[in-house]
Amino acid sequence: MKRSAFFAACVFPLAITVHAEAPFDFDRTPGRLPKTVAPIAYQIDVTPDLEKLTLTGHETIRINIRQATDTIVLNQAGLHIQSAKLTRDGAAAAVTLDEAAQTATLKFPRILPPGDETLEITYSGTIPATPAGIYYDDYKDAAGARKRMLVTQFEVADARRMFPGWDEPAFKATFQLTATLPRALAAVSNMPIESTTPTGTGLQRVRFKTSPRMSSYLLALVAGDMKAVSAQAAGVAMNAWTPSGREEQARYPLEVEQKVLPYYKGVALL
Numbered sequence: 001m002k003r004s005a006f007f008a009a010c011v012f013p014l015a016i017t018v019h020a021e022a023p024f025d026f027d028r029t030p031g032r033l034p035k036t037v038a039p040i041a042y043q044i045d046v047t048p049d050l051e052k053l054t055l056t057g058h059e060t061i062r063i064n065i066r067q068a069t070d071t072i073v074l075n076q077a078g079l080h081i082q083s084a085k086l087t088r089d090g091a092a093a094a095v096t097l098d099e100a101a102q103t104a105t106l107k108f109p110r111i112l113p114p115g116d117e118t119l120e121i122t123y124s125g126t127i128p129a130t131p132a133g134i135y136y137d138d139y140k141d142a143a144g145a146r147k148r149m150l151v152t153q154f155e156v157a158d159a160r161r162m163f164p165g166w167d168e169p170a171f172k173a174t175f176q177l178t179a180t181l182p183r184a185l186a187a188v189s190n191m192p193i194e195s196t197t198p199t200g201t202g203l204q205r206v207r208f209k210t211s212p213r214m215s216s217y218l219l220a221l222v223a224g225d226m227k228a229v230s231a232q233a234a235g236v237a238m239n240a241w242t243p244s245g246r247e248e249q250a251r252y253p254l255e256v257e258q259k260v261l262p263y264y265k266g267v268a269l270l
Helices: 003-011 247-269
Strands: 037-049 054-065 069-075 080-086 094-098 103-112 115-126 133-140 146-153 174-182 186-189 193-198 203-208 221-224 226-233 236-243
Touching: 037 069, 080 094, 080 103, 174 186, 174 221, 186 226, 186 236, 226 247, 236 247
Parallel strands: 037 174
Antiparallel strands: 037 054, 054 115, 069 103, 080 115, 094 103, 133 146, 146 221, 174 203, 186 221, 193 203, 226 236
16 A cells, blocks of 8 residues: 555545534423423522421422413422412412322413413421432531431432422523521532521521522532531632531542642633
């Protein structure tokens, strides 16, 4: 084989046709929930009781009615919905829960025309030890004392265990979370704390800033006797949280994050 032919065979061994990935299509994305209604923004207010292991909640969800309907279907798992109504006129829905399908069906007394509405839901539930949804974790601190931490694990479809909602990745919305917790506990979520207000005996309401538009499984809430180790990289403040007394265990992952974050920030700017 001549050198020129050999070079051509090595460099251009075959012709490749490149196809661009199809853009995201909400209506064609597979899922179990009907797409007649979609969430826009959640305001979720939860009060976990770490002694009784119960949860009460109230949420206000701005929704978009995409097709006229008298029925809204959303996810829930193990929750009890006391009431569901529209803010505009107070129209209350009849609620049917399906634990096998992990859904709640809200049937309204009238047809909801296309457009934006605001839905209010009051509900309650339990806090199990099972590491799915919202749960508790008991551990011993460095002195051997028993401690309890509140944790969430929503991936891939367990946000529905803390609040009713559209718990499928295609249904993206913003989230503002407020949690009423013992004052002695540190609270962490996806977003920085916006405000902290004392309320009740030894309690405080911690309100976090509104998240970017995202899927429900990305939301998080952790509360416990924790301390943070802080650092900064690429102009971004970083915290690594650990149970109090174990801060040294956070230093190595934080150092790794300091090295990695500038790379990802650079890639994002390309």
